[in-house]
Amino acid sequence: MLAAGVAAASGAQAILLERGPMLGRKLRLTGKGRCNLTNAGDIESFIRAFEPNGRFLYGAFSRFFRDDLLKLLGRYGVVTKTERGGRIFPQSDSAVEVANALARWLQDMRVEVRLNARVKEVLCTDGAVAGLECYQGRMEAGAVVLATGGLSYPGTGSTGDGYRMAAALGHTIVPTAPALAPLYTAEAWVAELSGLTLKNVEAALVGRNSGRMAARQFGEMLFTHTGLSGPIILTLSRALRKLDEPADVVLDLKPARTAEQLAERFRRDFVGRKTFGAYLRELLPRSLAALFPSLTGIPAETRLSHMTGEQRRRLIEHLKGLRLRIRGTAPIEEAIVTAGGVCLKEVDPRTMMSRLVPGLFFAGEMLDLDACTGGYNLQAAFSTGAVAGQAAAAWVRNRP
Ligand SMILES: Cc1cc2nc3c(=O)[nH]c(=O)nc-3n(C[C@H](O)[C@H](O)[C@H](O)COP(=O)(O)OP(=O)(O)OC[C@H]3O[C@@H](n4cnc5c(N)ncnc54)[C@H](O)[C@@H]3O)c2cc1C
Numbered sequence: 001m002l003a004a005g006v007a008a009a010s011g012a013q014a015i016l017l018e019r020g021p022m023l024g025r026k027l028r029l030t031g032k033g034r035c036n037l038t039n040a041g042d043i044e045s046f047i048r049a050f051e052p053n054g055r056f057l058y059g060a061f062s063r064f065f066r067d068d069l070l071k072l073l074g075r076y077g078v079v080t081k082t083e084r085g086g087r088i089f090p091q092s093d094s095a096v097e098v099a100n101a102l103a104r105w106l107q108d109m110r111v112e113v114r115l116n117a118r119v120k121e122v123l124c125t126d127g128a129v130a131g132l133e134c135y136q137g138r139m140e141a142g143a144v145v146l147a148t149g150g151l152s153y154p155g156t157g158s159t160g161d162g163y164r165m166a167a168a169l170g171h172t173i174v175p176t177a178p179a180l181a182p183l184y185t186a187e188a189w190v191a192e193l194s195g196l197t198l199k200n201v202e203a204a205l206v207g208r209n210s211g212r213m214a215a216r217q218f219g220e221m222l223f224t225h226t227g228l229s230g231p232i233i234l235t236l237s238r239a240l241r242k243l244d245e246p247a248d249v250v251l252d253l254k255p256a257r258t259a260e261q262l263a264e265r266f267r268r269d270f271v272g273r274k275t276f277g278a279y280l281r282e283l284l285p286r287s288l289a290a291l292f293p294s295l296t297g298i299p300a301e302t303r304l305s306h307m308t309g310e311q312r313r314r315l316i317e318h319l320k321g322l323r324l325r326i327r328g329t330a331p332i333e334e335a336i337v338t339a340g341g342v343c344l345k346e347v348d349p350r351t352m353m354s355r356l357v358p359g360l361f362f363a364g365e366m367l368d369l370d371a372c373t374g375g376y377n378l379q380a381a382f383s384t385g386a387v388a389g390q391a392a393a394a395w396v397r398n399r400p
Contacts (some may be wrong), residue, residue, distance in 0.1 A: 001016065001023060001024060001103075001107060001309050001383030001385070002064075002102075002104045002363070002381075002382050002383075002386045002389060003145040003147055003161045003263075003361070003363050003386070003388045003392070004016040004109075004111045004113075004145075004384070004389060005102070005105050005106050005111060005389065006389030006390050006393075007066075007111075007389035007392050007393040008106075008109035008110060008389075008393075009109050009274065010389065010393035010394065011111060011142075011392050011393055011397065012392065012393035012396055012397070013111070013112075014109070014111045014389070015032055015111070015112045015113075015114060015141075016106065016111050016113045016114065016117070017117040017118075017119050017134065017141075017187060017349075018113065018114070018115050018116075018117060018321060019112050019116070019117065019118035019119070019157050019161070019172070020115065020116070020156070020157040021115055021116055022102070022115065023099065023102070023103050023106075023113065023115070024098075024099035024102065025156040025157055026144045026149065026153055026156040026157070026158065027095060027098065027099045027102075027378075028096050028099050029095065029153070029156065030095050030097050030249045030378060031089060031095060032096070033093075033096075033221045034089050034090070034094070034096050034246055035085045035089060035090060035094070035095030035097075035098045035378075036089055036373070036374065036378070036384075037069070037073075037080070037088055037089065037090070037098055037111050037375055037378050037379070038066045038069055038070070038087045038088045038127075038272065038375040038376075038377040038378060038379040038382075038397035039085075039087060039088060039228040039359050039374045039375040039376055039379065040066075040082045040086035040087075040088055041086045041374075041379055042098045043058070043062070043068045045086075046061060046371075046376055046380075047061075049051070049074075049371040049372050049376040049396045050087055050369055050370070050371045050376065050380065052303060052343065053344060053368060053369055054369075056329075056344045056347075056349050056367075056369065057349070057380055057383070057384075057386070058349065058367065059310060059347065059349035060284055060352070060380070060383040060387045061356065061379075061383055062232040062382045062388075063350075063383070063386070063387050063390075064382070064386035064387055065379075065383060066088070068386070069379065069382050069383075071266050072105065073090075073098065075105075076096055076101035076105055076394075077091050077097075077101065077103075077152070077345050078090050078091075078098055078101045078105050079091040079092075081124055082105075082165045083353075084219075085374055086092045086205075086306035086374065087374055087375050087376075088375055089395075091176075093110060093183040101281050104347065112364075114398060115137060116135065116202045117134055117135075118161070119132050119133070119134050119148075119161065119165070120131040120133045120134060120135055120161075120164050121165060121168065122146070122168075122169060122357075122360060124142050124169065124357060125208075127357065127358070128357065128358040128359045129141065129142070129212070129357060129358065129359030130142060130359075132134065132234060133269060134232035141172075142395070142396035142399055143359045143360075143361065143392035143393075143395045143396050144359065144360055144361065145352075145361040145362070145388045145389060146162045146166060146360070146361070146362050146363070146364040146365055146366060146383055147151035147162070147166060147362070147364045147366065147381075147387070147388070147394050148161050148162030148163075148165075148364075149162070149317065149364060149366060150176065150332075150337060150341065150365040151176055151332045151333070151336025151338045151363045152311075152332055152333060152334070152335040152336060152337060152338050153164075154258055154332075154333055156181060157367070158338075160176075160366070162362075162366040163176070163341065163342070163366060164323065165358075166328070166342050166354075166362070166366070167257075169354070169356065169357050169360065170341050170356050171343065171346055171354065171356060171357075172345075172346060173340070173341065173342060173343070173344050173378075174340040174341060174342075174368040175350075176338050176339065176340035176341060177241075177328065177332065177333065177339045177340055178237075178329050178330065178331065178332040178334070178335030178336045178337035178338070178339070179236045179237070179238050179335060179336070179338060179339035179370040180235070180237060180337045180370070180372070180373060181234065181329040181330045181331075181332075181334060181335035181336070182224060182226075182227060182229035182233065182234070182237070182329070182330040182334060182337055183228045183229070183233055183236070183249065183302070183305070183326050183328075183329055183330075184227040184326070184327050184328045184329065184330065185226070185227040185249070185324040185325060185326060186211075186225050186324070186325040186326075186327045187230060187324050187325065188224050188297070189291055190224070190225070190226070190324070191225045191226070191337040192288050192290075192291060192370065193222075193223035193291065194223055194224055194225040195222075195223065195225045196220050196222070196233065196285055196287050196288065197221070198220065198222075198223075198230075198285070199219070199254070200218070200219070200220075200255070200256070201218070201219075201220075201221060201232075201251055201252060201253055201255060202217070202218045202251070202252040202255040203216070203217050203221060203232050203233060203236055203249055203250070203251050203252075204216040204217075204236075204249070204250045204252075205236040205240065205243070205247055205248075205249060206247065206248050206249075206250050207243045207245045207247055208245060208246040208247060208248050208325070209245045209246070210245060210335075212243070213393055214236075214240070214242040214243050214247070215235070215236050215238075215239035215242070215296050216232035217231075217235050217236055217296055218232065218255060219231055219232045221251075223231050223272060223316075226322070226330075227327075228249060228324065228392070231373050233249070233371055234372075235338055235372045238339075238370070238372055239328055240329065241325075241339075246325070246326070248323050248324060248325050248326060249326060250321050250322070250323050250324075251321075251322040251323075251324070252319075252320050252321065253319050253320070253322060254319050254320060259316050259320050262319065262320070263312065263313075263316060263383075263392055264326070266307075266315070266316070267312075270304040270305065270307045271302075271305050271311065272303075272304055273305070274303070274304050275302060275303060276293065276298055276299070276301070276302040276304065276307065276358060277293060277300030277301065279304055280293070280300070282292050283319075285333070287314065288357040290320065290385070292315075294325050295318055295322070295373045296314050296315055296318050297314065298311050298314065298315065302309065306351060307370070308342075313360065320364060333336050336373070336377075337371070337377050338365055339368075339370045340366060340372065341365065341366050341367050341369070341400075342362050342367050343364055343368055344367065344368050344369070347362055350374075350387075350391075351387065351388070352387050352391060353388075353391055353392075354396065358395075359392075359395055361384040361388040361391060361392050361395075362388065363381065363384040363387075363388040363389075364380070364381035364384060364385060365377065367384065367395050
């Protein structure tokens, strides 16, 4: 959408071909329907979020960045707010509002939008782009921007067509993999907690053999019937690639208190006839409290006054370091973002034009770029789209 809109604003006759029945199907799902569209951080923090490939984005971010995006959306009535971690959302908490604003802008720019129009192949003459082969027939084009997304959430239309088209033209596709994906754990007991959200917890990704910590996150997570999900877990999943050994997630359920502070509190609290089970219900969400006796091996009916020093220590160990063994990530279809894609060495970062096929441009997730959560992935899609659209219009204008 950004590519088509900016190309039209730059004077080109732009046609947007969308295989699905509506524009921005994935955009409408983002941020749990709230759309974390960008981040308040500076360009450097964006580059870091995309490591190790972030440097490629300097060119795009320096040409079209957050303020350009917010100004554009602001013209169509989208007011934004900033939340924890610099995450920027529409004030309305509505991803649909963002998608509709972009659709209205495309109308104003006189972009011709063709829905249910699936592209099959990019056509070339003498090695340069000449048009497209769609399922409905052929069309001529002086330039083509491929922005077909990754492989995650294929129901939204991103099924990897663009990778196949780029590969057919000689582009290298860096092998794709799930990035920002829920984690599957070996512990079956997580199923009993399925649906439980924990806020203000800390999770660390740790190498099982070396004990090396690859990443640590503070915030919100979720138990699923097969493992863990939620913002901090998705971000940790991206760090899995840093470990070449089996990995564990270690949860600190009480990050605001040190082990010593907890020990002090328990020494004070553990008196009288109240049972351990009843005490746990004051300490933890109900479903987690119900599991803790079996996890710690301390019977729920134990009177607090009978708790031994060793039992207190075991309780603290589980509260400050609940360890879950990762047995894999959810498949790419369930990932938020796809890692891998069109090899960046074959794309000019100032224009997003292919270095192999003149007149062919790339934008968005189909490039070999992926970032942690925080609004970075959408901003990169918007920025590379805008740059590709402008460069594609200039390319058509200046063609010999
Ligand atoms: C559930 C979910 C939540 C997310 N939340 C956030 C968030 O809050 N913040 C954030 O920054 N990122 C988020 N992301 C990631 C973000 O949505 C993507 O990185 C972004 O949408 C990528 O944009 P894109 O334009 O490259 O691809 P897409 O948004 O996937 O768009 C590609 C489009 O190309 C069309 N297409 C594909 N093949 C063809 C073809 N052959 N012919 C014609 N059209 C075709 C598709 O139908 C699709 O509409 C989320 C992702 C998911 C799945």
